[in-house]
Amino acid sequence: MHPVVWFVWIGAAALVPLVTRDPFSLVIDFAITCVVVDAIRARPFADIAPAFASPLRFALFAVLVGALFNGLTSHVGETILLRLPDAIPLIGGPLTGESLIYGAINGLILATLFSAFAALTLAVPVRDLIAYLPRAFYPIAVVSAIAATFVPSSVRQFQQVREAQAIRGHRMRGLRDWLPLFMPVLIGGLERALQLAEAMTARGFAAGGGEPQSRSAEARRGSSTLSQVVLAVGLGAVLAGGVLRLLPGGAKWRGLDLSLPLLILGATATVWVVWRAGSQVHHTRYRRSTWTGVDVVCILSAVVAVLPLMIFTFRGGPGYSPYPRLALPTFDLRLGLPLLGLLAPIWGLQARQATTQRVEKPDRTGFTAEEGRKS
Amino acid sequence: MMITGDRLSFRYPAAPKLALSEVSFTVSDGDFVIVAGPSGAGKSTLLRSLNGLVPHFTGGTISGRVIVDGLDPIAAGPQRMCRHVGFVFQDPESQFVMDRVEDEIAFALENAAMAPQEMQGRVVEVLDLLDLTALRGRSLATLSGGEKKRVSIAAALALRPRVLVLDEPTSQLDPESAEDVLTAVARLNTERGLTIVLAEHRLERVLSFANRMIYVPGGGKGAITGSPRDVVGAIELAPPVARLGKALGWSPLPLTLEEGKVFAGGRVFDIAAGAPRTGTLPVPYLTAESLDVTYASRGNGGGTKVVSGASLRLARGEVTVLMGRNGAGKSTLLKSLVGLVRPQRGQVRLGGRDITTAPVAEICRDIAYLPQDPNALLFADTVMEELQVTLRNHGIAPSDVPVPAAALLAELGLADKADAYPRDLSVGERQRVALAAMMVTRPGVVLLDEPTRGLDYEAKDRLAGLIRQWRDAGLAILLVTHDVELAAAVADRVLMMVDGKIEARGDPHDVLTSARGFAPQIAQLFPGSGWLTVPEALEGLAS
Numbered sequence: 055m056h057p058v059v060w061f062v063w064i065g066a067a068a069l070v071p072l073v074t075r076d077p078f079s080l081v082i083d084f085a086i087t088c089v090v091v092d093a094i095r096a097r098p099f100a101d102i103a104p105a106f107a108s109p110l111r112f113a114l115f116a117v118l119v120g121a122l123f124n125g126l127t128s129h130v131g132e133t134i135l136l137r138l139p140d141a142i143p144l145i146g147g148p149l150t151g152e153s154l155i156y157g158a159i160n161g162l163i164l165a166t167l168f169s170a171f172a173a174l175t176l177a178v179p180v181r182d183l184i185a186y187l188p189r190a191f192y193p194i195a196v197v198s199a200i201a202a203t204f205v206p207s208s209v210r211q212f213q214q215v216r217e218a219q220a221i222r223g224h225r226m227r228g229l230r231d232w233l234p235l236f237m238p239v240l241i242g243g244l245e246r247a248l249q250l251a252e253a254m255t256a257r258g259f260a261a262g263g264g265e266p267q268s269r270s271a272e273a274r275r276g277s278s279t280l281s282q283v284v285l286a287v288g289l290g291a292v293l294a295g296g297v298l299r300l301l302p303g304g305a306k307w308r309g310l311d312l313s314l315p316l317l318i319l320g321a322t323a324t325v326w327v328v329w330r331a332g333s334q335v336h337h338t339r340y341r342r343s344t345w346t347g348v349d350v351v352c353i354l355s356a357v358v359a360v361l362p363l364m365i366f367t368f369r370g371g372p373g374y375s376p377y378p379r380l381a382l383p384t385f386d387l388r389l390g391l392p393l394l395g396l397l398a399p400i401w402g403l404q405a406r407q408a409t410t411q412r413v414e415k416p417d418r419t420g421f422t423a424e425e426g427r428k429s
Numbered sequence: 430m431m432i433t434g435d436r437l438s439f440r441y442p443a444a445p446k447l448a449l450s451e452v453s454f455t456v457s458d459g460d461f462v463i464v465a466g467p468s469g470a471g472k473s474t475l476l477r478s479l480n481g482l483v484p485h486f487t488g489g490t491i492s493g494r495v496i497v498d499g500l501d502p503i504a505a506g507p508q509r510m511c512r513h514v515g516f517v518f519q520d521p522e523s524q525f526v527m528d529r530v531e532d533e534i535a536f537a538l539e540n541a542a543m544a545p546q547e548m549q550g551r552v553v554e555v556l557d558l559l560d561l562t563a564l565r566g567r568s569l570a571t572l573s574g575g576e577k578k579r580v581s582i583a584a585a586l587a588l589r590p591r592v593l594v595l596d597e598p599t600s601q602l603d604p605e606s607a608e609d610v611l612t613a614v615a616r617l618n619t620e621r622g623l624t625i626v627l628a629e630h631r632l633e634r635v636l637s638f639a640n641r642m643i644y645v646p647g648g649g650k651g652a653i654t655g656s657p658r659d660v661v662g663a664i665e666l667a668p669p670v671a672r673l674g675k676a677l678g679w680s681p682l683p684l685t686l687e688e689g690k691v692f693a694g695g696r697v698f699d700i701a702a703g704a705p706r707t708g709t710l711p712v713p714y715l716t717a718e719s720l721d722v723t724y725a726s727r728g729n730g731g732g733t734k735v736v737s738g739a740s741l742r743l744a745r746g747e748v749t750v751l752m753g754r755n756g757a758g759k760s761t762l763l764k765s766l767v768g769l770v771r772p773q774r775g776q777v778r779l780g781g782r783d784i785t786t787a788p789v790a791e792i793c794r795d796i797a798y799l800p801q802d803p804n805a806l807l808f809a810d811t812v813m814e815e816l817q818v819t820l821r822n823h824g825i826a827p828s829d830v831p832v833p834a835a836a837l838l839a840e841l842g843l844a845d846k847a848d849a850y851p852r853d854l855s856v857g858e859r860q861r862v863a864l865a866a867m868m869v870t871r872p873g874v875v876l877l878d879e880p881t882r883g884l885d886y887e888a889k890d891r892l893a894g895l896i897r898q899w900r901d902a903g904l905a906i907l908l909v910t911h912d913v914e915l916a917a918a919v920a921d922r923v924l925m926m927v928d929g930k931i932e933a934r935g936d937p938h939d940v941l942t943s944a945r946g947f948a949p950q951i952a953q954l955f956p957g958s959g960w961l962t963v964p965e966a967l968e969g970l971a972s
Contacts, residue, residue, distance in 0.1 A: 200526060206570075207522065211805070217769050218805035221798045222866055223790040223822030234818070237808035241852065246523045253524035255486050257537040257584065258511040336542040340535030340552070 055402050056349045057182045060174055066356040067170040067396055071163040073367045076374045078385045079393065080162045084113065086396045087169035093400045094176045109172055113165035117158050124157025125149055132379045155376040185339060190331035196259065200250065207246070212239050281327050288323025291316045352402040359395030362388055430496075431592065431624045432456035432479065437493035439474055439483055448474045451493070452652045454643050456626065458591075461618045463639045463657065464628040465666070467885045468855050470647025472628040476594050479626065480514040481507040498591050511537065515585030517595040521577040530572075530580055531556070531565050537587045551587060558621075559583045559613055574755045575606030579613060586617075593617065595627045599634055600882055603754045603911045604946035607634055614638070630885050633668030633914065633950055636661070637685040658682055666886040669914060669950040672963050677970070686953055693954045713742035714905045715766065715796070715874050720775035722758070722765050735761045736772070737929040743874060743905040748896060750916040750937070751909045752947060753926035759909045760801065762926070763876050767798045780873070793867075794823055796874040801882070803863035807851040812843060815851060815866045823870055831871035841865050842891065857888030874905045881912045893918050913941060917949040917961035937961060
């Protein structure tokens with residue numbers, strides 16, 4: 055599916071734990087992200103996915119630790135389960151059911167965020183993520199792409215070095231014994247980095263980006279000074295706006311709130327500088343993702359899924375709090391049911407798979423014929 | 430003229446000696462040029478001066494002139510030269526930037542800011558040119574060695590350069606894959622008129638394609654250029670056919686098998702004349718019985734069987750050569766002998782003792798194993814220190830050293846290198862340091878994994894000499910190699926491995942001549958004679 059679908063989906067799925075503490079919404083959201091993670095993993099021809107701890111296991115851990123931590127450190131609430139001796143600093147005092155539940159909800163929020171981001175990393179390969187960086191950051195993009203391939207090859211190299219040292223009787227006994235493993239990996243890594251840099255240079259990669267030859271050096275220098283000034287002003291405005299917002303009562307000038315205009319102005323200036331720098335970078339991109347109807351449906355359903363919850367929250371709707379006395383949360387069908395729309399990517403994955411299989415079939419048979427001829 | 434070099438000299442920064450001195454050469458449009466010469470003579474430097482990597486990337490001082498496709502690379506720099514010269518580096522792994530075939534090819538196009546629609550067309554064209562269309566969407570990590578090499582050639586050709594430069598393109602490939610890659614390059618030359626400049630140690634693989642040769646002798650001497658026949662006639666290193674031709678005064682000097690057959694043809698051999706080199710089977714010292722090795726694949730339970738039911742016996746005083754294609758399981762089999770990989774089934778015995786589950790450190794006191802990349806071994810400050818580290822690892826006191834370190838270094842031709850920093854040495858020397866570090870415990874078995882990578886003829890001769898010397902001293906030796914000429918020179922017995930199984934074993938002549946691509950030149954020149962090497966042929970022809 056199109057990477058933007060995943061960006062929107064994760065935005066929606068991650069929004070839920072950020073705006074509400076309602077246990078029902080959180081549990082539904084968490085369950086959906088888990089199912090989606092599973093569906094991505096089950097995809098045939100999947101990219102080599104990074105090994106992730108199961109979201110479920112992480113959730114169990116987060117909920118337990120969250121509950122214990124909050125229970126032991128916060129002593130507010132009316133349902134007292136037991137009393138720890140007051141002499142113990144920090145954790146001494148009553149252990150309340152409310153604080154345990156509150157902590158558990160904290161853990162559930164963390165787990166939901168984790169699970170949503172796990173889905174994103176599994177679904178969108180690093181290079182597709184990079185493709186959505188602004189063009190001005192092209193060198194960063196390439197460096198990240200290299201890092202993504204460099205790390206596994208360093209791991210392979212470490213394995214090689216470990217074997218090579220093992221066959222000369224090397225054993226790990228102390229800190230000193232790391233040297234024979236560390237040195238060849240380090241030197242080899244540097245050598246490989248140099249070779250790669252050379253290979254990239256030979257294929258026309260320049261970290262500065264191929265600037266147009268026609269423009270004079272002076273004109274370039276002038277325009278880069280302009281960019282720097284605008285960037286400084288823009289960032290200054292953002293900072294000033296942010297500080298003003300934090301001031302008690304806000305800063306008013308003739309009754310007008312200045313912080314918001316400053317923030318907008320600053321952000322616009324910064325974006326302009328990045329865009330401008332990007333337009334000077336002379337690169338194009340090979341890989342383009344295509345939009346399909348499936349993608350549109352997935353995006354719409356993700357947005358619609360969280361809309362009721364958003365409206366409710368901004369109207370000051372019923373959030374859930376266990377304090378001061380533990381009570382069962384009320385389940386609101388109008389909020390819970392739409393959340394199921396977040397399941398759309400599962401259908402999207404299957405639809406995409408069906409079309410890809412249809413398209414890829416001739417390719418794959420071609421490949422086997424080729425292999426057959428060789429052997 | 431496509432390329433002209435005029436009295437080109439180059440010195441790397443802070444290097445005491447010139448890497449190239451006063452080298453002059455010319456290459457015409459559409460030539461296929463071999464650049465040959467011993468290691469360290471400046472072949473790579475010469476190639477890099479063609480696209481401006483020397484001196485722009487390396488630094489250093491350059492004098493003289495180069496003109497490539499009407500441009501001066503020294504003035505233009507590599508970023509502009511990339512549209513005129515495609516460069517393929519020795520190790521494909523270290524030049525891949527992206528992780529998929531098509532992205533890798535598009536990388537140069539992205540840098541050149543080509544419009545996306547045009548890029549699509551260009552990628553398709555280059556894929557087709559190198560027969561890679563079926564591999565288009567594959568991840569680079571899943572490709573074989575030969576496929577990777579073809580991808581790196583395709584990536585270098587994406588910008589439609591008129592010159593293709595390749596630095597030792599076949600050094601890591603088995604004979605069959607090497608042949609495939611070279612044929613693809615030759616097709617680019619004949620069908621597309623691409624000018625090819627190719628550095629190579631193994632002349633026997635490439636001479637038949639080339640029409641021009643530049644020999645860089647190193648050591649401050651000038652280059653010899655001319656037709657391959659003239660150059661090969663004037664230099665020491667030559668493929669077996671040419672060496673035989675020189676010894677027998679054949680004229681014009683044959684460079685390829687086909688040319689050699691004109692002189693050798695017509696001789697009919699009595700099969701019995703080729704006496705088998707191996708007599709009765711000696712008592713084995715290291716034996717492996719029906720080993721199975723399966724690598725667990727990630728996730729879904731199953732695994733790939735890399736070695737299946739392999740058995741072998743190594744006797745003292747005998748050289749066994751293990752051959753086979755890339756990925757046949759040779760390295761894994763070697764690793765399972767020393768315990769780096771534990772076989773799921775089968776047994777390894779050393780001198781009658783079961784060592785299948787013994788600790789690696791203990792096994793390696795009596796089995797020296799030279800891994801493919803000796804760099805993985807070296808980390809100490811001096812050569813002597815490397816030897817002492819091994820002794821310390823094994824807890825051998827200086828008084829109990831089985832062989833004096835100085836004597837071992839002398840045996841390996843490293844006597845004057847005891848205090849040198851190992852990583853500053855040449856490829857061949859570094860390999861012998863690694864060997865010294867393994868041999869210092871005086872083991873009874875030596876396992877060598879692809880020891881000829883990057884070695885020139887001289888270093889290879891030296892290695893062959895060492896192998897014979899150790900065999901005569903009563904060591905059991907197992908050599909894994911793609912180099913059929915080295916195998917022919919030292920083997921007492923040859924094993925051929927296919928898909929994890931040992932498919933053929935026995936007399937070198939029988940095994941080598943029955944597998945495609947593995948027959949040495951002399952065996953092909955005199956089929957049925959039983960000869961494998963130049964000395965054998967000379968001796969046989971004289972009698």
